[in-house]
Amino acid sequence: MSSLSGRKKSIPQLAERTSGVANPSRRQLLTTGLAVGAGAAMAGLQARPAAAAGDPAITEVQDWNRYLGDGVDARPYGTPSQYEEHVVRRNVAWLTADPVSSVNFTPLHELDGIITPNGLCFERHHAGIADVDPAKHRLMIDGLVDTPLVFTMEDLKRFPRENKVYFLECAANSGMEWRGAQLNGCQFTHGMVHCVVYTGVKLRTILEEAGVKTSGKWLLAEGADASAMSRSIPMEKALDDCMVAFKMNGEALRPEQGYPLRLVVPGWEGNMWVKWLRRLEVGDKPWHHREETSKYTDLLANGKARRFTWVMDVKSVITNPSPQAPVTHGRGPLVISGLAWSGNGTVKRVDVSIDGGRNWKTARIDGPSLDKALHRFYLDIDWDGSELLLQSRAMDEHGYVQPTKNELRLARGENSIYHNNGIQTWYVKADGVVENVEVS
Amino acid sequence: MSKFLKVATAATLALLIPVASASAEGDAAKGEKVFRKCKACHAVGEGAKNKVGPHLNDIMGRTAGSAEGFKYSKAMVAAGEEGIVWDEESLAAYLEKPKDYIKGNRMSFAGLRKEDDRADVIAYLKTFSEGTESAAAAEPAAGPSQQAAAVSAPADTNMADAPRPTHGVFHLGRQATAEEIAAWDIDIRPDGTGLPKGKGTVTQGEEIFAEACAVCHGDFGEGRDRWPVLAGGQDTLKAERPVKTIGSYWPYLSTVYDYVRRAMPFGDARSLSDDDVYAVTAYLLYLNDVVSDEDFELSSENFTEIHLPNEGNFFMDDREEEAHYAKKDEPCMTDCKPGPAEITMRARVLDVTPEGGDDEQGGGAVD
Numbered sequence: 001m002s003s004l005s006g007r008k009k010s011i012p013q014l015a016e017r018t019s020g021v022a023n024p025s026r027r028q029l030l031t032t033g034l035a036v037g038a039g040a041a042m043a044g045l046q047a048r049p050a051a052a053a054g055d056p057a058i059t060e061v062q063d064w065n066r067y068l069g070d071g072v073d074a075r076p077y078g079t080p081s082q083y084e085e086h087v088v089r090r091n092v093a094w095l096t097a098d099p100v101s102s103v104n105f106t107p108l109h110e111l112d113g114i115i116t117p118n119g120l121c122f123e124r125h126h127a128g129i130a131d132v133d134p135a136k137h138r139l140m141i142d143g144l145v146d147t148p149l150v151f152t153m154e155d156l157k158r159f160p161r162e163n164k165v166y167f168l169e170c171a172a173n174s175g176m177e178w179r180g181a182q183l184n185g186c187q188f189t190h191g192m193v194h195c196v197v198y199t200g201v202k203l204r205t206i207l208e209e210a211g212v213k214t215s216g217k218w219l220l221a222e223g224a225d226a227s228a229m230s231r232s233i234p235m236e237k238a239l240d241d242c243m244v245a246f247k248m249n250g251e252a253l254r255p256e257q258g259y260p261l262r263l264v265v266p267g268w269e270g271n272m273w274v275k276w277l278r279r280l281e282v283g284d285k286p287w288h289h290r291e292e293t294s295k296y297t298d299l300l301a302n303g304k305a306r307r308f309t310w311v312m313d314v315k316s317v318i319t320n321p322s323p324q325a326p327v328t329h330g331r332g333p334l335v336i337s338g339l340a341w342s343g344n345g346t347v348k349r350v351d352v353s354i355d356g357g358r359n360w361k362t363a364r365i366d367g368p369s370l371d372k373a374l375h376r377f378y379l380d381i382d383w384d385g386s387e388l389l390l391q392s393r394a395m396d397e398h399g400y401v402q403p404t405k406n407e408l409r410l411a412r413g414e415n416s417i418y419h420n421n422g423i424q425t426w427y428v429k430a431d432g433v434v435e436n437v438e439v440s
Numbered sequence: 441m442s443k444f445l446k447v448a449t450a451a452t453l454a455l456l457i458p459v460a461s462a463s464a465e466g467d468a469a470k471g472e473k474v475f476r477k478c479k480a481c482h483a484v485g486e487g488a489k490n491k492v493g494p495h496l497n498d499i500m501g502r503t504a505g506s507a508e509g510f511k512y513s514k515a516m517v518a519a520g521e522e523g524i525v526w527d528e529e530s531l532a533a534y535l536e537k538p539k540d541y542i543k544g545n546r547m548s549f550a551g552l553r554k555e556d557d558r559a560d561v562i563a564y565l566k567t568f569s570e571g572t573e574s575a576a577a578a579e580p581a582a583g584p585s586q587q588a589a590a591v592s593a594p595a596d597t598n599m600a601d602a603p604r605p606t607h608g609v610f611h612l613g614r615q616a617t618a619e620e621i622a623a624w625d626i627d628i629r630p631d632g633t634g635l636p637k638g639k640g641t642v643t644q645g646e647e648i649f650a651e652a653c654a655v656c657h658g659d660f661g662e663g664r665d666r667w668p669v670l671a672g673g674q675d676t677l678k679a680e681r682p683v684k685t686i687g688s689y690w691p692y693l694s695t696v697y698d699y700v701r702r703a704m705p706f707g708d709a710r711s712l713s714d715d716d717v718y719a720v721t722a723y724l725l726y727l728n729d730v731v732s733d734e735d736f737e738l739s740s741e742n743f744t745e746i747h748l749p750n751e752g753n754f755f756m757d758d759r760e761e762e763a764h765y766a767k768k769d770e771p772c773m774t775d776c777k778p779g780p781a782e783i784t785m786r787a788r789v790l791d792v793t794p795e796g797g798d799d800e801q802g803g804g805a806v807d
Contacts, residue, residue, distance in 0.1 A: 096666065098548075099511065101706070107780055127703065138686075142621045150620065151613040158612055165509040169531035181787040209608030220627060226709045230627060277626050287629050287652040288692050294684065297754060303544040305689075307756045313765075323787070351771065356781025360773045389781050393771060401771050403764035415682050419759070427783060436787035 105191030146211030200245030301413025327401030471564025640719025687728025
């Protein structure tokens with residue numbers, strides 16, 4: 001049963017890691033950090049007084065200080081340092097029948113700022129990653145329009161463009177936590193969110209090109225993959241801030257994010273951001289397709305279900321420290337860091353509690369505060385080494401306050417799967433180990 | 441592990457023994473029919489790609505777990521490392537009881553009980569292996585929708601001397617043709633908009649379901665392994681673990697037709713005819729006790745008369761009215777709750793975090 005609490009690795013490895021010689025994986029470090037008792041762990045990791053001979057990292061000439069590195073032709077498409085190998089998306093095998101229709105999670109605890117690197121954006125697809133040849137990709141607009149149209153990728157790149165930073169959150173993010181604390185790591189509890197800068201064309205511009213008839217109140221967006229993913233979107237939203245994007249963080253969309261074309265539906269559940277977008281149909285009523293009936297409806301305790309729960313509510317999570325990122329440095333200065341977002345707009349304020357929600361301090365939001373984008377917050381504390389029950393609570397520009405998990409359960413029961421934006425609690429023990437818990 | 445060793449030895453021996461003595465000669469033509477059971481997950485023939493399972497070209501002589509680019513289970517890779525190479529004997533053993541032959545492998549297929557079926561499908565697969573007959577029966581690599589996508593634009597409106605279209609603001613793109621719209625616009629709405637002409641009975645549907653769907657969803661829609669459950673679950677929506685199926689949860693029948701036609705069978709989408717989809721939909725109604733007559737025929741004529749039992753239990757998003765959102769008060773900052781916080785639940789108690797060594801199943805879902 002044990003995972004992060006597995007007691008397998010021994011102390012020497014930890015010592016090696018801190019002296020910069022070996023390269024154990026993060027996981028080894030983690031297991032080690034957790035395995036050893038408080039005293040030993042702290043001794044290994046705290047700044048040690050220099051021995052008489054001095055720190056070998058300084059006194060000995062390192063290889064990289066003597067020998068030449070790779071030339072400019074060695075890494076035509078750069079990848080992260082070998083020491084960052086552990087920073088990857090991970091999946092939870094038991095969640096789904098097959099990895100082809102499944103999900104993996106962004107390693108939030110390893111990231112900072114508000115932008116997610118392309119290769120770490122979580123993936124959710126329903127029939128695997130479609131491998132679409134952009135030369136054969138078409139976007140069709142049909143239905144209640146003056147002129148049904150077909151665009152090539154080249155056509156689309158001739159419309160005026162815009163650049164926007166938006167978060168994308170799967171409606172099922174934190175869905176495994178409805179019945180209680182289950183997964184140890186914010187990668188697993190909150191990792192179905194990412195935030196990148198999109199380049200593309202306003203959906204409105206493209207719809208105007210075809211001419212939406214006045215009876216056109218709904219839009220069906222459809223993908224080109226083997227699930228032919230389809231969702232109904234109200235015209236109001238389509239004409240407001242939706243985009244048809246072909247770039248993320250400056251480069252072409254990644255295949256797993258819908259290359260060559262995806263829909264951007266800011267602030268609304270990720271499933272609607274149809275990837276490999278190939279068709280937009282204008283209609284007068286919603287379609288009630290599988291992803292808006294069987295899935296992405298929220299079953300309440302009374303057996304009735306909400307439909308069309310599009311907006312992702314105000315939410316936040318502390319990414320560091322967290323179960324996969326324990327405190328390894330002992331008492332003293334500690335940076336508490338996290339992410340906050342709201343599908344309604346910007347985040348106005350984030351409060352952090354270290355005593356399980358009894359008292360709160362307002363954290364510092366650093367970096368840009370953009371509409372429907374991730375916000376980065378920090379609370380810099382002087383940790384006295386005592387146990388902490390860390391929580392964060394976000395409030396958006398419209399005054400919506402992130403609820404507790406129990407408030408959500410009271411209103412909805414435990415079978416909703418989707419839209420769990422409840423306050424997360426991390427239990428930081430005296431030895432720095434962190435666990436996912438719930439508190440009274 | 442000892443099981444592997446035994447198996448590995450058998451496999452190695454088999455390589456030394458002349459193949460003919462290993463099993464009865466199968467019939468490749470009959471094997472092609474048997475292969476329909478595999479098709480949902482495996483492709484074979486020219487241009488075959490990995491699907492839910494690896495492609496099966498050149499399977500004879502392939503080390504288990506070694507098709508390029510396919511993500512095998514650890515068990516399958518280990519089997520290859522232990523020396524399992526696919527030949528008539530090892531294939532026959534594997535296909536008889538996939539779960540027993542390689543413990544922990546991920547092929548969720550119950551197996552071929554009949555010896556003849558096994559021999560036939562192996563004979564069929566042999567025709568796609570190096571040094572045997574050429575892949576005459578090759579499947580086309582692209583599905584119908586892909587072919588439609590590849591049709592090139594009838595008029596290249598981007599050429600400088602072509603007449604500029606008059607639509608819209610930027611005059612970009614070109615008018616879609618009726619055939620193009622028909623090829624892609626296959627969606628259906630609860631009011632029946634989009635339904636193609638056609639029909640199919642419960643009995644016909646049962647046959648198609650057994651062949652194309654049951655490997656994953658089970659003969660009665662009960663769902664094998666972790667594949668989705670399609671039937672039953674009535675009166676469980678208020679239970680601790682609701683079972684949400686077409687009969688217990690889905691509001692509209694049109695969704696079944698639309699979804700099966702666009703996305704099923706998984707890995708072989710768009711392969712059923714419109715009549716097939718009517719038949720399978722009729723069978724799903726039968727499995728869910730919405731109709732009880734095996735001769736019931738579902739058609740474009742009577743489709744919208746059928747209502748699913750849970751239709752009335754959906755309502756529009758009203759989250760804003762929940763107490764915690766409605767109040768919009770300034771949140772409390774000090775002494776917000778009496779007494780120190782008590783831990784009421786810990787993830788460690790039912791730790792199902794990946795990489796814990798256990799492949800245990802947790803609760804909840806991401807669907």
